[in-house]
Amino acid sequence: MASKRATINDVASLAGVSIATASKALNGRQDVRAATRERVLAAAAELSFQPNALARGLLSGQTRTVGLLTSDSVGRFGIPVLLGAEDAFGAGEMAVLLCDARGDAIREQHHVRALLSRRVDGLIVVGESTDPRPSVSRNLPIPVVYAYGPSEDPADVSFVPDDVGAAAMAVNHLLALGRRRIAHVTGPAHYKAARDREEGLRLALADAGLEQAGRTLSGAWSQRWGRHAAEMLLMAEPEIDAVFCGSDQIAAGFVETARERGRRVPDDIAVVGYDNWEVLSTETRPALTTVDMNLELLGRTAAQHLFAAIDGKATPGVHRMPCQLVIRDSTSPPGVS
Amino acid sequence: MASKRATINDVASLAGVSIATASKALNGRQDVRAATRERVLAAAAELSFQPNALARGLLSGQTRTVGLLTSDSVGRFGIPVLLGAEDAFGAGEMAVLLCDARGDAIREQHHVRALLSRRVDGLIVVGESTDPRPSVSRNLPIPVVYAYGPSEDPADVSFVPDDVGAAAMAVNHLLALGRRRIAHVTGPAHYKAARDREEGLRLALADAGLEQAGRTLSGAWSQRWGRHAAEMLLMAEPEIDAVFCGSDQIAAGFVETARERGRRVPDDIAVVGYDNWEVLSTETRPALTTVDMNLELLGRTAAQHLFAAIDGKATPGVHRMPCQLVIRDSTSPPGVS
DNA sequence: TACGTTTCCGAAAACCTTTAAGTCCAGGAG
């Protein structure tokens, strides 16, 4: 361990100037002779001087730090958002203070206070689902943006994936392949994500003047449920030619069971998943066509808008971010597979 | 947004005392009358006063903040470690400053400097694999602990899963079930994890006086490779009765192909995976017996030892943390399934 | 009254940096 951290005072003494001059030299300001600046820089290098961000922040009122508050144990959805945010901040000077509330409102409040006391410049709140969540920003002295899970308060700034549009896009893809008897298997109906994706399906089918094949099957987001739903669906609606699944896990389960029951994917039944969770979507056979919510982009965008808000240019409201359909073998046109 | 943040000065004025007295009252120190303390506390509450952590840190030299430096984009292994660390810190007062070096040494240095300038009290470095990595702690004025991926420097403090012991444990489990012809499919041989796990297998077999069934098959960590290896293995060594896989992905692929080839799991072939990645291990049929590396515990332990190191009690060396065998259906004794 | 003790409170320094304002000096213009 180095003995003691060098301060700008040490640098100034070593260079034989005042601390004011040292500061100016180090920050590239005017009013300092080239020779002097060089002496200061040399001294700083020799002492491996690092300016104390605390002192700087105390003075300027800006810490160049943002808080990232997640509720879902930094789970499946938090990570990419976090990465995108870190990406937007990272290259520059911003740092991210990470807090996990583990879904507990009390703990969340506690973390908000801790972050406030650390004088973060802003806050990103990552939801655990796309269901609107209570606002945390009432009377907060710093800007807040919500990612993935929007705030209940429309005056807040929120970024969410456009589930409705993405589902419609997925279904239109199936329609373009000539599929006409499309079924829907999805997660628990109390999730807004499930309802939104069903809504997108409904819209796309209505546009095409078609009826959905059978009723929507709501269960869990799991592979197990996908297998179970496949059993039921193949029994009840034997002549379906496509399935839109609410998650890749469901789709993976569906594909597995369909194959065991002698249905070929995609020839007999085309399957579309959701999430583009690569460990599943690229490893099932056939690989899954699926919706990628571009969460990393979403996180990056949220971070950029947080910057804007810090600079005083807020853009309130819920912003729906476009998703992307990743086309793989589970929806190849016949003969192409 | 609230107008302006209250300082201890505002609190003191409102309570009609000096800032020194206010500080003492707020921090529960002696030398302040009960009535006065109450007045101060009331004033603080009214102004919703939050002490400025910057000022406090500047004075005390302690920020109650640690840096968490990850190389693997907070991937599969970083998350649980991070959670464990956050857990150990969280309840109390510590905060975590997250940095992702994305595997780039330059960026890593940059982040270390940034963290240093923010005066973090310590650093946790999370590796992307169990291969030893260059030390980052040379001449750093703060303690550093390494989690998952150890430092090359034995004077540093590192925590890694005990892959050798865990593999031996897994194989002993197979032996206890009466399996005698055990094969091994694992990831790329240049990974220390792959070599360590093979070593554990070797030791367990040697103890039992047995030979491995066929040679170790090294490929990728993927499901695809698991399927491919299964094809080869069932051809080359048809009479194997157990397989030890280097990852759950490999195991999932193996199980799938084995079933398609008419081998029953676990009756004909018992399968053990590695990682306990639940989306795979609990969703395959049958569910996988697998090694759980207890990464969350590892992260928590690393964090606790970082605390100890901050308090001056370091424990240098590479600490191997015990793993745990999670027994599921893929190794049920015959007739129990 | 003089003095010591206890209890409570306030003044001021310290932490480190940035910046506004001020000082000093050389050189050019009048």
Added chain:
DNA sequence: CTCCTGGACTTAAAGGTTTTCGGAAACGTA
């Protein structure tokens, strides 16, 4: 020669908190 200008540098204040030390009041004792 005087005055002004501008460049190069220094002084000092500010930012919010904690802590040390000293001061004042109240009270008891001689």
